[in-house]
Amino acid sequence: MKKRQQLMLALAWSLAMLPAGMQMAYAQSQAATSVENTQNINPMQKRAAFRQEMLSELTDKLVERYGESVRLRAERGVSQVGALWRVGDGDIEAFRTFVMDNFVPTLEGQRRMYRTLERNLEILHGYYNKIDLSLKEPLHLKGPEITPLDMIFGGYSPSAHLSDDLYANKVGLIAALNFPYYPLAEKMEFGSKWSREEWAFARMGDRFTSRVPAEVLQHVSETMTRGDAYISDYNICMGYLQRADGSTLFPRDMKLITHWGLRDEIKSNYADAQNGQEKQRMIYAVMKRIIDQSIPIEVINKNDYQWDPHSNTLYRADGTTLKGHAEPDTRYGHLLANFHAMKALDEYMPQLPDQILRAFEGDMEIPQQDVKQLFESLLSSPQVKKVAALISKRLGRQLEPYDIWYNGFRAQSGMPESELDKITAAKYPTPEALKADLPNILRKLGFDSADAERIASLVMVDPSRGAGHAAGSMMRNDYAHLRTRIADTGMDYKGYNIAVHEFGHNTEQTITMNDVDYYMLTGVPNTSFTEAIAFLFQARDLELLGVSKPDAQQVYNQALTNFWNSYEIMGVALVDMAVWEWMYAHPTATAGELKQAVIQAAREVWNKYYAGILGGKDETILGIYSHMIDYPLYLPNYPMGHIIDFQIGQHIADKSLAAEIKRMLTQGRIIPQLWMQNAVGSPISVTPLLKAVDEALAHIK
Structure with missing residues (x-):
């Protein structure tokens, strides 16, 4: 989740109740109109075209005023501001005046400026994140049926205008002028020699490299919210899947979210010697129907009919068949809409002008x-x-x-999953019960009582509509959120396994937000690292439950x-x-x-x-x-997370997991x-x- 929060302060984790056909129509219309929508930008926001000769002249004037030692920083700063300057910011003389008046030549001046920026960015990001999570609660959390008005508020990005505002009042331009951006190659070459302060300054330089209009950011938020809504409410009622002879294999009330629940049910059935393989083949058939969109819309999050996924036949309660309606490429309409939303960002991000570069060179910071x-x-x-x-x-x-x-x-418990379900349901009948046990989980992982209580006190447990997720805070001493799926009968083992994974995210989020020395360095290098920590927790789920065999x-x-x-x-x-x-x-x-x-x-x-x-x-x-x-x-973050997880796991094998994780995480981003x-x-x-x-x-x- 951290990566995405940094993109737009938690763009989306949501659900929708729209029929699949309506969702598809919306997604296709969004894909078709996204370019048109994002081209209607105020002419005053058009980039000012400054000649390189003028930019070099300004750099020379700064060097003449402050000395040769500022040349590199002045050259980059002038170039960065020149790329970000818009027609509405002023004419060429206004640009010259801005540069000469706002360049800070000394290290002490940079430090004062950094402290001011850091303090205020934490306030802005922190509270916008709280607003965003609160607006999305009707979509994220278990509760009444979601209304169209809930979807509108859930898709609204309260921070969409923040970038516009910070450039309009010149804060972003001042920061770009004084904190150079270093491309990944330079970070890789010089980063090992940088101090913590120099790293913090470099991350401030990363913060102001693009100027995306609010209209574009809002469109991204709305589009991604729709995609999440579609995915988060995509459930299969397993007890209504039937064999060719009309019999069923799964409990009548089993409802699994795709792909996570379906995948985990395949995993669990290796322990079923009698029907496990047949169940796995049936789930596999369901998955392939979803991929090629031959799945009938009548069985997506519905239990009105029996369905044989092998033959793709629907049956009424009296055994008669009926013709289903294939899902109309809804899945790919949402993917396409997300592509167009991301592509609309390209022209505003000259350092990383496409989503592929942004994902690897930018977010992951590995080519x-x-x-x-x-x-x-x-x-x-x-x-x-x-x-x-x-x-x-x-x-x-x-x-x-x-x-x-x-x-x-x-590691296996030796128990069938149905027995594990009974244990987890008894142990965690409610979100409150899981919340109360978080300090014990941390103590079992080696955290001392003070740290266990402190970290757990900053994690809230919420009942999720979806499979579960972790949402971190974006300011110190604020809550991270563990959203987990708990049925009225209590938490089943699949939900518990996911919850332990997500609590690994929460632990990372809490440590890296509260224990890292500079706000601009809070977090981990990329999403793979928070996944690695989550995998370390998840691999110990049976041990934490007290049922794994030596x-x-x-x-x-x-x-x-x-x-x-x-x-x-x-x-x-x-x-x-x-x-x-x-x-x-x-x-x-x-x-x-x-x-x-x-x-x-x-x-x-x-x-x-x-x-x-x-x-x-x-x-x-x-x-x-x-x-x-x-x-x-x-x-790609998941396999990178597995690789990192293994290397960390090897390193801590004969050490304290808690102490080593804290040492590693406090390096920050x-x-x-x-x-x-x-x-x-x-x-x-x-x-x-x-x-x-x-x-x-x-x-x-």
Whole structure:
């Protein structure tokens, strides 16, 4: 969540009750009109075209006034302000006067300016974030049916005009003039030599590199809220899925959100020796119907009819069949709308002029090619076939495509999930019960009582409509929010597992907001790092519940679990990247054309890295992830999170988890490779994981 909050102070986590057809019409209209909407910008906001000669002349005047020592900063500052200056800010003489009057030549002057900016940005970001989360509560939290007015308020971005206002009153221009922007290559080259103050100054320089009109930001907020609304209310009533003979496999009241709930149900059924494989195949059929949009809209979040997903037949209560209506490419309409919303930002971000660059060079701060190389080196490693052979041996059969979600290396309780459900329901019947237990969870992870109470006191637990998520604060001593799904009968094990993951996010969010020395350095280098911390928590869920069996081979199992999870999600991430590259190459595509492109990308990645291992040429399952639809180019963060998680896990194996996590997290938001070097003594790499897998395969029973 942190990345997204930094984009627009929590753009969206929401739900909608609109029928799928209406959602599709809205999404397609938004995709079609987004360019038109964002072109209607006030002429006074048009960029002023200053000649390079004039900018160089101004730099020389600053050097003449203050000395040669300011040249580099003056040159960059003048260039940055020149790129951000708009016609409405004044003519060329006003620009010259502004530069000469507002450039701060001394370090002490920079420090005073930084302190003022830091204080006030924390106030603005913090309270806008609180407003945003409050407006979205009817969409996020369990409660009455969502109304169209709720959706309007949920899609409203209270901070949309903040950037406009800070440039209009010259605050943003003053900051850009005095705090240079350093491209990623320079941060990688010089960052290890920078002091904490220099890093904070560099992050202030990152803050004022673009000037996006409020109309564009508001459009982004509305579009992403609609996408989240669609995804967050996409449930399948499992007890209404039926076999060809009319019988059912799942409990009547089981309702699973896609993709998370469906995926986790596949995982849970490895423990069901009687019907597990049949259930997995049925869920897999549901997933493929969602991807190709042949799923009937009559079964999306509805239980009016029985449905055989294999034949795609609908049945009335009396057993007669009826013709369903395929979902009209709604899924891809929302993805397309998000693409157009992100693309509308391009012209206002000269440093990173497309969403792909912003996702990697900007948000992740690792070049895309480096990320691809990491993923492909693991996907094509010889360890894949060896681990697959071990899984096949354990299952006593050939692997099938859904075995991409095999979870048999995880620490097991020895209990069926239905028994785990009883334990979690009794332990956490309400959000209040989970809230009360948060300090105990932290103590079990090694936090001392004072830290456990302090961190837990800054986390609120809310009943979520969706699968659950974590929303951090954006000012010190404010609450992070753990949104988790708890049924009227109490929390089931799937919900508990997700809640532990999200509490890992909350713990990171609370430490990095309250214990980092500079506000501009709060957070972690990128979303992958908060995912890594969440994975560390989630992997200990059974231990925290007190039901995991002692396992002398736990280290080997952890390596194999991380490896297989990475193998799965890296392919999904490659599909996400390929889809965004395709959309930029085909900006006028329709939702139907985009659907075919996603399916083709999923097939290509499957055939290259999975078909020879799991079978099923041309399988499309790598296109099921919901984050592809509602989080623009987010999925690569997950496999990076697994890699980071493993390296951190190795490092802390013989140390205090709590002490080491606190030490690492208080580095704050420096670049990823430097953070990792300081944290574990080596850069981000899959090599430690591959070596650990080889060792595990030699010793695992």
